Amino acid sequence: MFHPVSFFIGLRYLRGRSGDRFSRFVSYMSTAGITIGVLSLVTVLSVMNGFEQQLKDRILGVLPQAVISQDDGRMPVSDTAPQSLQQLSHVTHVTPITRGEAVLQSASSLAAGNMIGIDPSYFEPIAMHMTVGKLANLVPGSYRVVIGQALANQLGVQVGDKIRLMVTSASQYTPLGRIPSQRNFTIEGFFDTGSDVDKQLILTNMQDAGKLLRYKADQMTGWRLFLDDPFAVTELAQVSMPNDWQWSDWREQRGELFQAVKMEKNMMGLMLGLIIGVAAFNIISALIMVVMEKQAEVAILKTQGMTNRQVLMVFVVQGASSGVIGAVSGGVLGILLASNLNTVMSVFGVQYLMAGGSLPIVIEPLQVIFVILGAILLSLIATIFPSYRAASVRPAEALRYE
Secondary structure: OOOOHHHHHHHHHHHOOHHHHHHHHHHHHHHHHHHHHHHHHHHHHHHHHHHHHHHHHHHHOOOOOEEEEOOOOOEEOOOOOOHHHHOOOOEEEEEEEEEEEEEEEOOOOEEEEEEEEEOOOOOOHHHHHEEEOOHHHOOOOOOEEEEEHHHHHHHOOOOOOEEEEEEEEEEEEEOOEEEEEEEEEEEEEEEOOOOHHHHOEEEEEHHHHHHHOOOOOOEEOEEEEEEOOHHHHHHHOOOOOHHHOEEEEOHHHHHHHHHHHHHHHHHHHHHHHHHHHHHHHHHHHHHHHHHHHOHHHHHHHHHOOOOHHHHHHHHHHHHHHHHHHHHHHHHHHHHHHHHOHHHHHHHOOOOOOOOOOOOOOOOOHHHHHHHHHHHHHHHHHHHHHHHHHHHOOOHHHHOOOO
């Protein structure tokens, strides 16, 4: 079978001879290092992707991802959402909303949270996390609320108990001083998302929330947008809104959290990437030793007619082969380990103190391909200097004492 001469000789050198044991050992260690580095990077990034996706689902999936309002924070109530909002890219649902910050007081405790007034006839993601009660029971005038299970534990309340909601932003002056708007609400039910949202979110009927916030009967805060990707708010925030509408999104409350997650993910990738870099540059040591051992053979090849470029490619093939083998095998093993990480950890008896009892894993194929190609590229860069030294060998000087 025909092979290009540089490719053929490079693969022969990669296998080595029985007398080149130390060179082969260094080469094998470089390949093993790249394999371990790529395996670790793929596994860790898959876990970090899983945590990021879990945060998106449990926090951004239930919080208002984006809200369109006017300068004064109020809009007239309408039965149908504006077409201009429904036609925005990434928007899946548009629902009316009335929201504000509130203080909850029970018989035994006090807490603060974000009150959201909804229309139960519209789409509401909290419905998928309800453990007790129904959102459909939040009818106008009933003054019922749905809170998170964690907040209920903090307040020490059960379904049917009364709690007092107070809104300081809607306070009024009385002969006794400034008193916040307040009213007793009945606990309708609980939800559980498995995140800190359970300690902050309070749902009630939109009209009841409007009365507590001292809105007029035909007023609401604005329109709530649900997106297929919550991170698309960066793109949508640049779109000019009609009628001087104001845009606000989850970044105002949760931007720092996801920025920290992204930074941690990048730093973990950088640190594990350095492992691949160190292993890749070990190829330099292996190739330099091979070049020193094979100067006479290189000289003979040159006298047989091989050009400097062909000689250079011989050692590039030898060094890059270690990188390709290590990167591909590391990528495959990384995918296998990430896919079965929870099973592997359970075998070692590792227990998870988290909701669901398992690590979230999300393997992104493009990310894995990028890691593999990056490792191969580093390996190619590492072969340049030793290969150039081999191509610079002068046959007369190399064979002088042979």
